[in-house]
Amino acid sequence: MTIATDRLLSSYQYELPRELIAQTPMTPRDRSRLAIVDSPTTHQHGIFKDLPNWLQPGDLLIFNNTRVLPARLFGRKSTGAPVEILLLREERENCWLVLVKPGKRFKIGSEICFRAEGETEEAIELWAKTIDRDPTTGGRLLEFRVPEGHSFLEIVEKIGQIPFPPYITSRSALPEQYQTIYAKTPGAAAAPTAGLHFTEDLLQRLSDRGIAQTYITLHVGVGTFRPVEVEDITQHQMHSEWVEVSEETVEKIKQTRAAGGRAIAVGTTAIRALEGVATMQNITGEERVLQEAFSGHVNLFIYPGYQWKIVDGAITNFHLPGSSLLMLISALIGRERLLELYAEAIAQEYRFYSFGDAMLILPEAVMKT
Numbered sequence: 001m002t003i004a005t006d007r008l009l010s011s012y013q014y015e016l017p018r019e020l021i022a023q024t025p026m027t028p029r030d031r032s033r034l035a036i037v038d039s040p041t042t043h044q045h046g047i048f049k050d051l052p053n054w055l056q057p058g059d060l061l062i063f064n065n066t067r068v069l070p071a072r073l074f075g076r077k078s079t080g081a082p083v084e085i086l087l088l089r090e091e092r093e094n095c096w097l098v099l100v101k102p103g104k105r106f107k108i109g110s111e112i113c114f115r116a117e118g119e120t121e122e123a124i125e126l127w128a129k130t131i132d133r134d135p136t137t138g139g140r141l142l143e144f145r146v147p148e149g150h151s152f153l154e155i156v157e158k159i160g161q162i163p164f165p166p167y168i169t170s171r172s173a174l175p176e177q178y179q180t181i182y183a184k185t186p187g188a189a190a191a192p193t194a195g196l197h198f199t200e201d202l203l204q205r206l207s208d209r210g211i212a213q214t215y216i217t218l219h220v221g222v223g224t225f226r227p228v229e230v231e232d233i234t235q236h237q238m239h240s241e242w243v244e245v246s247e248e249t250v251e252k253i254k255q256t257r258a259a260g261g262r263a264i265a266v267g268t269t270a271i272r273a274l275e276g277v278a279t280m281q282n283i284t285g286e287e288r289v290l291q292e293a294f295s296g297h298v299n300l301f302i303y304p305g306y307q308w309k310i311v312d313g314a315i316t317n318f319h320l321p322g323s324s325l326l327m328l329i330s331a332l333i334g335r336e337r338l339l340e341l342y343a344e345a346i347a348q349e350y351r352f353y354s355f356g357d358a359m360l361i362l363p364e365a366v367m368k369t
C-alpha cells in the first residue's frame with residue numbers, strides 16, 4: 001500500500017539557516033513581523049502590531065493563559081551526586097512526572113534533595129523519591145515531601161529555572177520574556193509562543209475594534225518540541241496535555257457563532273485544546289460549538305485531512321521541521337502551501353521558532369474538507 005505524501009514524515013522537512021533561529025523576542029513584543037495568509041493563493045507581509053486591521057469586529061480571539069513553571073530543578077541525590085530534573089506534569093498532589101539527568105542510573109527508590117536558600121529566612125529543603133518509570137517519555141515519577149507550611153509551587157518558584165527550549169542558546173533572554181502578558185495558571189513546561197507577541201496596548205486596540213477575547217488553559221508539555229519519529233505519521237502517538245475550557249469560553253464561542261463571527265485560535269496550543277475537546281464531545285463540522293465546559297487531558301494529533309470543528313483561523317509562529325506543529329498548520333492551509341510560505345519567510349529572513357515572527361491564517365485561507 002502506498003502512503004499518501006501528506007502522511008510521510010519526510011514530506012515535512014525543510015532547511016533553516018541557524019542564524020534565523022530567534023534567540024530573544026522583539027522589543028516591544030508586537031514589533032515582530034507578521035505573514036498574513038488571506039486566501040488560498042495569496043498572502044501579505046506586515047507587522048504584528050497591525051493585527052487589528054486584519055481581523056473583523058465580532059471575531060473572537062482564543063488565548064491560552066497557561067503560565068510556564070520554573071520547571072528545571074537542580075538537586076543532589078542522597079549519595080551526593082548532582083541531579084537535574086524537568087517537571088513535565090502533575091499526576092496527583094505533590095507527585096510529578098519528570099525527565100531526569102543523568103537518567104540511566106536513576107533507579108526506583110532514589111532520593112533527591114532540592115534546597116531553597118532564603119535571603120531572610122532559613123533554607124527550605126524539598127525531598128523527592130523515585131517511585132516509578134514512565135516508558136512513554138523515558139521519565140520518572142517523583143513523590144515530593146513538601147515541608148509543612150509551604151506549597152510545592154511556592155518552593156518551585158524559589159528554586160527552579162524557566163526551561164527555555166533547547167534551540168535558544170543565548171543567555172540574554174529574561175525569564176519574563178518567555179511568559180505571555182496574560183499568563184495566569186501555572187503548570188506549563190513550555191510557553192504558548194504565539195501569545196508572546198501581544199502587548200497590553202494591542203489587546204486594548206483589539207477590544208476597541210470589537211474583537212472579543214477569551215481564554216482556555218492548556219499546560220504545554222515538552223513533547224511539543226519532540227519530532228515525529230515514524231515515517232508514517234498516522235502511527236505517531238501524540239503526548240497528552242492537561243486542558244481546561246471554562247463555561248464562559250463555551251458561551252463566548254456560541255455567541256460568536258450566533259452573531260456570525262469567527263473563532264481565531266492564538267497558537268497551536270489553543271487549537272489543540274479546542275479541537276481536542278470538540279473531538280471528545282463528538283462535535284461535528286456543522287455544529288461548530290462546544291457542548292459544555294471541560295477539564296482533563298487531551299492528546300489529539302492533527303494532520304492534513306482533519307475536519308475542523310471549532311477553529312476558523314489561527315495565529316501561529318514558525319515551527320520546527322518534522323514537528324507535529326508543522327503538520328497541524330498544514331491541516332489548515334495545506335502542506336505544500338505552508339512549505340512555500342516557509343521558503344519565502346526564509347528568503348525574507350523572518351525569525352523562526354519560539355521567539356520568532358508570526359503568521360496569521362485568516363478563515364478565507366483555510367482548506368475546506
